[in-house]
Amino acid sequence: MTQQQHLLDLKELRVDRGGVTVLDIPSFSLCQNEFISLIGPNGAGKSTLLLSLLGLMKHETGTVTYRGAAVASPAQWLDLRRRTAMVLQDPLLFDSTVFDNVASGLKLRGVGRTEIKSRVATYLERFNLAHMAQRSARKLSGGEARRVSLARAFAVDPEVIFFDEPFANLDPPTRQALTEDMDRIIRDRGIAAILVTHDQSEALRMSQRIVVMNAGRIVQQGTPAAVMNHPVNEFVANFVGMETILEGEVANNRHQQLTVRVAGGEIDTVGDDAPGTQVYCCIRPENVTVTVGHPENKSSARNHFEGRIVEIAAMGPFLKLRLDCGFPLTAYVTRESFTELALYEGKEIHASFKATSVHLLPRRAV
Amino acid sequence: MDVILEGFSKAFQLLASLDREVLGIALLSLKVSGLATLFSLVIGLSVGTLVALTSFPGKKILVSVVNTGMGLPPVVVGLFVSIMLWRNGPLGYLELLYTPTAIVIAQTVIATPIVMGVTIGAMQNLPANLRLQILALGATRVQMVWMLIKEARLPLMAGVMAGFGGVISEVGASIMVGGNVRGYTRVLTTATVMETGRGNFDMAIALSVILLLFCFAVNYILTYIQQRERPR
The missing domain is CATH 2.40.50.100 (RNA polymerase II/Efflux pump adaptor protein, barrel-sandwich hybrid domain)
Structure with missing residues (x-):
């Protein structure tokens, strides 16, 4: 980990809500090509941490650096968000066609029309959506909507991608298929990623590092084997299971x-x-x-x-x-x-x- | 019975022959209420969006005031606008009382809270995380607001329709600030009131049929809009 290039660094993050500290992270970093899984019970602050990394969460203290450069001004945050992508728990599609949804990130970046067409086509193909490009996003099933939201995120060609339980409420076969698609693209393109998940095997299979959070703090982080076999305390042991x-x-x-x-x-x-x-x-x-x-x-x-x-x-x-x-x-x-x-x-x-x-x-x- | 039957047959003659006076009144109504709706859209949408997307002390009170304004009695608005435009009132020097402009002003005051209230509601009904998702997609603030308005366009259109439906069928304010001047400020509703008072039922019925057609068109569009659903 140490010899790898740091991509995204977070220091001294503190988020308070109603006078209570809900997130307290002295330091957190993501390396080039690294895949991190964030696990922990509901309310541990996993989503808040993801949003903070993109400057989308009001915080008391905290600094983010990307490739060694501080991210502070609105223009710098916008630049960071345009190099990254985020897939939230709900697909949150726009009320237009599947094609327009996948193109939306590119349109916001002012990418030219022909370029948009070819890039969107690529990702519609990869997520098996090409046949429904002109269908209204209002008429999709849960799994289809999920695939559109993934295609929309990957279409902007992000350097880092954040997933906040992207596969919640999906049936196991769909989940399995989507995980594999996503994993393949991430490896092909050398994208760094952070995944918030509740699924132990998903975290094991995809990540080089597992970060366990509880009550707004990072309790333990390390390789999957280290976290699973040498839990630092009773909480982690109970949470990751005894396998x-x-x-x-x-x-x-x-x-x-x-x-x-x-x-x-x-x-x-x-x-x-x-x-x-x-x-x-x-x-x-x-x-x-x-x-x-x-x-x-x-x-x-x-x-x-x-x-x-x-x-x-x-x-x-x-x-x-x-x-x-x-x-x-x-x-x-x-x-x-x-x-x-x-x-x-x-x-x-x-x-x-x-x-x-x-x-x-x-x-x-x- | 004869009065009604005769009224209807004469009314349809008036409509079929495209009577100049009836047509003129209908067009003025459309123009005045259309303009008022347009102004209320500009004011209501911008202020409503701002209120919905920001938080500030007193927001709840403001939203309650706007919601109350959605049911503002037209005669109260008429009275208020009359006072303002009265010859020695604060805006008397503009000499706008008993002009079509005065009706537009009064109707704008009536329709603006409707559009604003619907805008606030529609924006707040969008999924809470949608704003975060749009920003995470790389949107600037302006792009985000525009995308949110686009997402809320169906309920917003419903709001505009409701505003238009409210002002075109309103009579109190129009008669108070417009004065029902023939060929100048006479609109569908004020004309209907007058013709009924005179016992000219054929004319009144013809005007009412046009008004009903407008109201039906508005409600048809409303229903169509409200029966669509949001994507996941």
Whole structure:
């Protein structure tokens, strides 16, 4: 991150509403080609942060610099907004045709008519809207309206793009398709992006950095694996869930029996990814079996690791174990098992899980 | 019964033969009320937009005053404009009383709060984030206001229609500041009042039919506009 060029920097941002500080960000930055996911509960200040980055939010203190130059005067803010794009939660289309909607950002910039035609055509094509260019925006379905709002944002050829939960209220297949379209364009054009999302797997799949916010503050930020596996406090742990997330690379694919190389070991799983694919291995703690001593009987679990208990935490009727097997792993055990196995922090154990219980997610190369 | 039947048949003769006097009255009505509507559009739209898009202390009171003004009784406006234009009134030196201009002024005063009130309502009914989305798209302030007006154009047109419908059918102010001078300030409503008073029902009915046609046209357009919907 440090060797990368900073694109957008925010310093000392404070936003008050009715005498209460709703946003307090000492420092935040976005690098060239970087994709950041902002996650956190409702009211954490994620949208407010996005709007502040474009000067669209009244704030008490705060400075924004873009490519090292301060953004302060109205003309400078306008210039920044004309190099960026924002997709809000509602499509917010204009009462005209699909074509006019996609062209609107270009018209505001005074782009010539022929240039507008060709650029709009490109993005209507990419978002599969070409056949409805002359249709009224009033007659679109939710998914179509969403695609128009994405095409409108990308048509201005932004250097940075902000998404505020752009896929809320869409059915999973539509969501999946749109995410893939969006991801492809962002990579092709080398656009930096910030995505506000509630969807864990969306954040994992697309981002190089995850920023967790709560009550107007940034609680933690880092690579997806760092945030998921090493939450800095109880809040982050509860919010991101307890899954183990390991960065890996597919080493081998024999008839969809995959071997994934992760730091500190190799994991057997199933899937159809080609060798060399960058992936996340997600392992749910309820799928990890802990035994003491080497198991005598063969089991169907393909993955066996020797490890050590690092930390034990009570979670109601069961206990959460943080294990070190050369890589971090989280497991749940019931209180009965815990007593029977006589577990304690530092004890050597044996952990196993089935190849089919490993969930693979594609990962953006950093 | 005879009075009515005879009235109708004579009225349609007047209309069919394009009677000069009837036509002149109708045209003057259109001209005066059209001009008043145009002026109220200019004032109401600009001030209404400004009020809707800014926040300042006393805004709620101002909006309430404007909304009250939407139902201003024409006779009160007529009285007020008469006083202002009276020979030794504050604007008496303009010598405008009992001229078509005086009617335009009075009708502008009646229609402006209607257009302004509808403008404020229409602007505030746009999605709250639309302004942010337009600015994020790279709009200047002026471009943003223009785009918002374009987005609110349907309810704004409804407001203009309501204003026009209000002033063309208004009689109190027109008669007070216009004086119903034949061939000069006689409009559809004032003429109808006079002809009815004289018992000239055929003429009164002919004038009323024209007035009704205008009102129907206005309401037809209104209905058409109101049945369209906003995009997502």
